[in-house]
Amino acid sequence: MKEKKTEGMYEVFCRSGKQTRATHYCAGCGHGIIHKLITEAMVDLGIQDRTVIVNPIGCAVFGYYYWDCGNVGAAHGRAPAVGTAINRVRRDAVVVSYQGDGDLGAIGFNNTFQAASRGEHMAAFFVNNAIYGMTGGQMAPTTLEGMKTATSPFGRDPLTAGYPLHVCEVLNQLKAPVYIERVSVADTRRIMQAKRAIRKALEIQRDGKGYAFVEVISPCPTNMGVNSVKAALFCMEQMEKEFPLGCLRDESATACARPALPETPAVDDFFRDMDQHQAPKAEVDDSFKELRLKFTGFGGQGILSLGICVAEAARLEKRFTTWFPTYGPEQRGGSAACSVVISGHPIGSPSVDQPNVLVCMNQPSYERFVKDVKPGGTVIVDATVPLTVAAPEGVRVISMPAIDLSIKMGVPKAANTMMLAALAKLGVTGLNNESLTTALDASFKGKPALVEKNRLLLREAETWMDENLKL
Known part of the structure; x- marks a missing residue:
């Protein structure tokens, strides 16, 4: 059987100083699947050379070793702000924000909220595994009630830690977003649904129609302390009860391409009268x-x-x-x-x-x-x-x-x-x-x-x- 070449990702990954096809992600992690879905759609839609992925601190901090497109690293939680700046100076860019639940849901939540409220020309991919992955399994804004983590050893107590944050539902209260959907990569059927949602979000960017937000429920076996199968089952049986899958908003059929922003004055014009x-x-x-x-x-x-x-x-x-x-x-x-x-x-x-x-x-x-x-x-x-x-x-x-x-x-x-x-x-x-x-x-x-x-x-x-x- 002929091996299908992964498009939109580098032939080899040089993060360790050696040429390899192995990523730094743990076995059973959903990030690798999501990476492939994004990059394949990027290539199929003909926007690879225009795409700039912005990723801050988190498990995907080394994403630039894998994605064969433009990339900018951002401070913790600030990907939407950096993406906004890129939109202002590169009008032809397709901007993608790739963030985890600790990054987007905690320190960067206001940045995401404001970008969505402005309707920035951006596709935001939000990876929700209900825990801080890179830093050792601490409680995240999306951690489920009763779920044990490094910082909630007796389980998340809503009386002291509040309830899980429903980001899609919060953003759905805003007027500007064009598309909001929650998907999962816990099994094959769900991966195909996620593929369609990710492609839709990037199509909206290709056509210049505005802000798209896709939340992806993803397993994290290492920090959940279970094997890959049980981590996937946890996503389907526990997380989807708290975070139901589905499309909350799709106005892509009626949304029009946003008018171009005024041209930025050239530097010599800006300082002409100084x-x-x-x-x-x-x-x-x-x-x-x-x-x-x-x-x-x-x-x-x-x-x-x-x-x-x-x-x-x-x-x-x-x-x-x-x-x-x-x-x-x-x-x-x-x-x-x-x-x-x-x-x-x-x-x-x-x-x-x-x-x-x-x-x-x-x-x-x-x-x-x-x-x-x-x-x-x-x-x-x-x-x-x-x-x-x-x-x-x-x-x-x-x-x-x-x-x-x-x-x-x-x-x-x-x-x-x-x-x-x-x-x-x-x-x-x-x-x-x-x-x-x-x-x-x-x-x-x-x-x-x-x-x-x-x-x-x-x-x-x-x-x-x-x-x-x-x-």
Whole structure:
């Protein structure tokens, strides 16, 4: 009997460094069957050269060793996002998302939900074996009630772990998907049904009609702890009770090819008018000594904006400069910091570990960073911060009532402008005051009414420094 050549897959698989036809999948696993169904349909439909399969973390992470088509690896759960990007830049591509139940149903569920809601031009193949396969058999979103896994040794309890996630039924509530079906590869009859569903999903992509989703119930003998026959029986007798097979939606006959998206502008068109808006090109200046500044405080205090303003002023003076933000918890009041490097030469790293200038708007930042300031450097700290930690020898500390002054002037959020005035007055940035003021004005380009107000704040801060500090 003549052996039928598998189409759409490589002649040999070189994953192990040797030419072989063996995949990395366990005996009895359904992934190999699904791979063949997808690639054979891809070839039969004449879309092999247009197809890009996106697969993230999971048992199929090495799929690119097998599929003879385009492939992009994605971060865990992010295949729909990557597929969306491919659609945006390669309008002729047939995009396939290939994901497992842990990947799609857990960390990546929102990505899938949003892609389906948008009706992305994509075929999503969802392999449901009711367990995390690659990582050792942990409970997955689709794990059945009472099913024992590595992380549910007494069985899945709905009171603590919820109920199995029915992805097809959830997506069926959305308007955009064209096709949604659940199939199985547990026996020959079911494999033929899966073949038809997979082909249908790819036909929809070939014709540009929109989003198609196929869930495939698949055995996982290794993590189920049974042989291949019993794993297949488990799929048919247990999983299909929870996840009934069938087509939930098929609008392919009436769906029209989606209109083409607007053409993406060419790169030269995109940047065509940028030259007139750019700051002057940086110039090498051996006489300018590199300065490293760090701005720290709470989120919402304008710390990042202050750093941007200083970096922009440096660009206006043709200095090489970088601005590098760091964040704490994603909430107002969490820590915020940014680093600015100003140099007469190209900058190797934007990170600032030992600043020449440190600006602190709160006590935690002062206590954390003051010890890092270089000898001969300057620390400007808000007057509300108690100086509980001594600065290193040779470091000047200036206590500036930026918060109180901004409140006094009726603009509580402008304490960062007060700190900018202190930087200018102390002359620690190596920049002209005019450049700093121009950069400040530019930061309020969308709110011209605030330009003069902030200039008034600058003058108020300068007056305070003249009256209270011996510079």
